[in-house]
Amino acid sequence: MIGASFINRGNFMSKKGILFIVPTPIGNLADITFRAVDVLTKVTLIGAEDTRNSKKLLNHYKIETPMISYHKFNERKRVDKLLNKLQNGEDIAIISDAGTPGISDPSSIIIKEAISCGLKVEVLPGATAFIPALVVSGLNCERFQFIGFLPEKNKTRDILLESIKKNENTLIFYEAPHKLQKFFQYLFDYLGDRKISIVREISKIYETRYSSTLKKIIEEPEQIVAKGEFVIIVEGSQKSIISDSNLKNKLIKLLENGETKKTAVKLVTKETGEQKNRIYQLALELELHE
Numbered sequence: 001m002i003g004a005s006f007i008n009r010g011n012f013m014s015k016k017g018i019l020f021i022v023p024t025p026i027g028n029l030a031d032i033t034f035r036a037v038d039v040l041t042k043v044t045l046i047g048a049e050d051t052r053n054s055k056k057l058l059n060h061y062k063i064e065t066p067m068i069s070y071h072k073f074n075e076r077k078r079v080d081k082l083l084n085k086l087q088n089g090e091d092i093a094i095i096s097d098a099g100t101p102g103i104s105d106p107s108s109i110i111i112k113e114a115i116s117c118g119l120k121v122e123v124l125p126g127a128t129a130f131i132p133a134l135v136v137s138g139l140n141c142e143r144f145q146f147i148g149f150l151p152e153k154n155k156t157r158d159i160l161l162e163s164i165k166k167n168e169n170t171l172i173f174y175e176a177p178h179k180l181q182k183f184f185q186y187l188f189d190y191l192g193d194r195k196i197s198i199v200r201e202i203s204k205i206y207e208t209r210y211s212s213t214l215k216k217i218i219e220e221p222e223q224i225v226a227k228g229e230f231v232i233i234v235e236g237s238q239k240s241i242i243s244d245s246n247l248k249n250k251l252i253k254l255l256e257n258g259e260t261k262k263t264a265v266k267l268v269t270k271e272t273g274e275q276k277n278r279i280y281q282l283a284l285e286l287e288l289h290e
Contacts, residue, residue, distance in 0.1 A: 017044075017086040019114045020093040021107060023100040023126025026229075027203035029060050031127050037061050039124065043091040047082060049105060053097050070094060072106045079110050086119050098229075100128045104148045104174055129202050130172045133231035136209060137170075137197035140236060144170040150183065161190035165275060171234040177226040181218070187234065188214040193273025195235040201228040215273055242272055248282050261287070 020039050025031040040046060040063050047070030048054040054067060070078050082092055094107050100123075101107035114121050134141055145167060151157045164171060175183045177200075187194075193215040201207045210217075210224060214234075217224065247268060254264035261283050269276045 015089050016119055017088070017090040017092060018120045018122055019082075019086055019110065020091065021101050021111065021121065021123040022093045022095050023124060023128065024054070024057055024095050024098060025203070026098040026127050026129050027201065027207070029057060031203055032057075032061075033124065033126055036124055036126055037063065040065060040093055040095070043093045045082075045085060045090065045092050047078065047092065047094045047110070049096045049101075054095060065093075070106065070110075075106045075109050079113050082110060083113060083117060083119075086114065087117070098127070098129070100126060103128055103130075103146075127203075129174070129229065129231050132202055133197070133199040134170065134172060134233055136199065137233040138211065139195065139197060139233055140170045143168075143236075144172055146172045148172075149174050149176075150186065157186065158190075161186060162277075165190050165277075166237050168236040168238075170236050173232040173234065175230050175232060177228065177230060180224060180226055180230065181221055183232075184214055184218050188218055189269075189276045191234065191237070192269075192275040192278075194238075197233040198224065199231045199233070200225065202231065204228070213273075215270070242274060244282060247272065247274065247279060248286060251279070251283055251286060255286075 020043060022036050022039055023032075024036070040058070040061075043065055046054070046058075046065050046067045048067045049069075049071045051067045051069050057063075058065070058067070068078070070082075085092055094101050094110060096105035096107070099105065102111065102123075111121055130146060134144060145164070147160070147164070150173070151160060173183070191214070193213050195211075195213055196217065198210040198212070198217070199207070200209075206225075206228065208225065212223070250268045250271070251264050254267055255261070259267065265276065265279045265283050268274070268279050272279075
């Protein structure tokens with residue numbers, strides 16, 4: 001029943017408070033559940049990633065609950081304060097700027113600590129960016145793996161990409177607009193050419209979807225408006241239809257024409273869309289048999 005109270009203290013009968021993890025709209029303010037509004041209205045405090053940004057949402061739904069900043073830079077400092085309130089019987093909600101807290105957003109520490117203290121944690125279903133992006137991609141939705149943002153450190157990023165290059169599940173990434181071209185190059189170098197679906201600004205006025213391949217998007221970067229929030233859906237690993245002997249023949253031709261090993265590997269990778277590491281390994285095998 002619309003308008004009913006969703007926080008029924010009689011059901012919990014606990015002196016301790018409840019930690020609510022509440023999804024918020026990723027663009028369109030109407031994409032929030034009745035229950036989420038009710039919870040945000042009735043808790044005693046809301047931990048928000050950016051209180052200024054969240055104030056717009058709260059004002060829209062006439063929610064007057066006090067907020068406290070809770071983001072990745074102060075998360076550990078806030079945990080003790082929030083746990084004390086929960087231990088004293090106060091209900092608290094955690095929200096992010098958009099989507100479900102915990103999905104590439106802070107909240108993992110408070111959730112783990114609350115659980116370890118025997119406190120009740122309740123996660124509400126609701127908005128998250130990658131599900132609509134996956135569904136609209138046209139790629140396999142039956143099996144997928146959420147990767148999120150690539151690691152900043154080169155070694156950590158390389159290890160991750162190496163570990164997923166043979167994964168046949170659809171892969172889901174988040175990326176910032178100013179890092180897109182480097183991001184696509186990283187994927188191409190490790191995964192080879194694959195079908196991709198790029199969705200920017202989901203549920204917002206400038207929502208846009210691009211269907212392409214990694215190779216084409218690298219060659220024609222101007223087709224992407226590099227502004228806003230991006231979700232990139234990448235086709236899972238497909239069995240290669242190009243044999244090792246075929247690839248070696250291509251390398252041999254280039255080497256015989258005077259190209260360096262590095263250039264030959266680059267040209268064959270670009271032509272075939274095969275994984276760069278695979279081509280490089282074949283080039284090393286040719287050297288060993290000279």
